[in-house]
Amino acid sequence: MDDETGTPANGAHPSRKAVLRAAVAASVAAPALLMGVPALARTARDGGPAPELTPECDDGDDPTPPQMEGPYFKPNSPRRTSLVEPGTVGTRLTVGGYVFGRACLPVGGVLLDFWQADHNGAYDNTGFRFRGHQFTDATGKFALTTIVPGLYPGRTRHIHVKVQAPGRPVLTTQLYFPGEPRNNTDPIFDARLLMTVRDAGGAKEASFDFVLDVPQTPGPGPDPTPTPTPPGQAWAAGTAYRTGDRVGYGGRTYTCLISHTAIRGWEPPTTPALWRAV
Numbered sequence: 681m682d683d684e685t686g687t688p689a690n691g692a693h694p695s696r697k698a699v700l701r702a703a704v705a706a707s708v709a710a711p712a713l714l715m716g717v718p719a720l721a722r723t724a725r726d727g728g729p730a731p732e733l734t735p736e737c738d739d740g741d742d743p744t745p746p747q748m749e750g751p752y753f754k755p756n757s758p759r760r761t762s763l764v765e766p767g768t769v770g771t772r773l774t775v776g777g778y779v780f781g782r783a784c785l786p787v788g789g790v791l792l793d794f795w796q797a798d799h800n801g802a803y804d805n806t807g808f809r810f811r812g813h814q815f816t817d818a819t820g821k822f823a824l825t826t827i828v829p830g831l832y833p834g835r836t837r838h839i840h841v842k843v844q845a846p847g848r849p850v851l852t853t854q855l856y857f858p859g860e861p862r863n864n865t866d867p868i869f870d871a872r873l874l875m876t877v878r879d880a881g882g883a884k885e886a887s888f889d890f891v892l893d894v895p896q897t898p899g900p901g902p903d904p905t906p907t908p909t910p911p912g913q914a915w916a917a918g919t920a921y922r923t924g925d926r927v928g929y930g931g932r933t934y935t936c937l938i939s940h941t942a943i944r945g946w947e948p949p950t951t952p953a954l955w956r957a958v
């Protein structure tokens with residue numbers, strides 16, 4: 681018995697905006713932070729040009745929406761990125777993505793606590809099967825290895841997750857699979873929470889990027905008269921930097937960690953994922 685459908689929510693009839701957003705989310709160019717690192721499946725363009733720079737990951741007022749916790753959350757899940765154990769039955773699934781704040785900058789050290797049903801649609805309420813937590817790395821990246829959860833009465837296919845940036849409130853929500861017949865009848869289904877899913881041999885590869893209500897202040901902009909800092913040139917928006925390049929900014933020298941094209945707001949002191957002071 682499950683009471684997750686007890687309270688119809690705003691996902692019953694997703695707004696046009698929500699549907700459009702979900703569609704955009706499936707095809708939007710990756711933030712430049714993704715360039716130079718292993719690209720998500722949806723961002724890969726075999727032999728094609730690099731994705732356009734996308735300074736905004738959202739429209740600025742629409743963080744990832746919350747959903748009810750349901751009856752099966754358990755605290756103290758083990759820290760692990762794979763929920764697959766010896767003998768685990770089910771279609772293998774990876775879920776990968778990034779966590780961003782309101783200024784579309786990645787957030788590192790974010791706690792993600794996943795829990796889901798097994799392939800038969802049952803939750804482990806005595807142990808911790810299909811339960812695990814992990815943290816985003818410095819680029820805001822997370823990766824979960826699991827199986828496609830089974831269906832159980834009253835719900836469409838979904839994965840539960842709690843997401844918490846350091847020192848911030850917990851976002852409790854659920855992730856959904858496109859093309860599921862029950863998406864049309866589950867009263868709490870929300871199209872804004874659809875993952876992008878593709879087949880990968882006999883497995884599935886899913887991606888989803890979270891946007892948390894985490895205030896982020898882009899840097900003050902490049903110093904109009906930066907202090908000359910040998911041996912690198914002064915950092916400048918619009919410049920394409922490669923991993924290992926050195927620049928001067930604010931009297932300090934930084935080394936580029938990930939190839940990218942600089943934009944205002946990504947000054948070296950504010951983007952530790954891109955630049956490291958030397």
Ligand SMILES: [Fe+2]
Nearest residue numbers: 684750838840
């Ligand atoms: Fe559930």
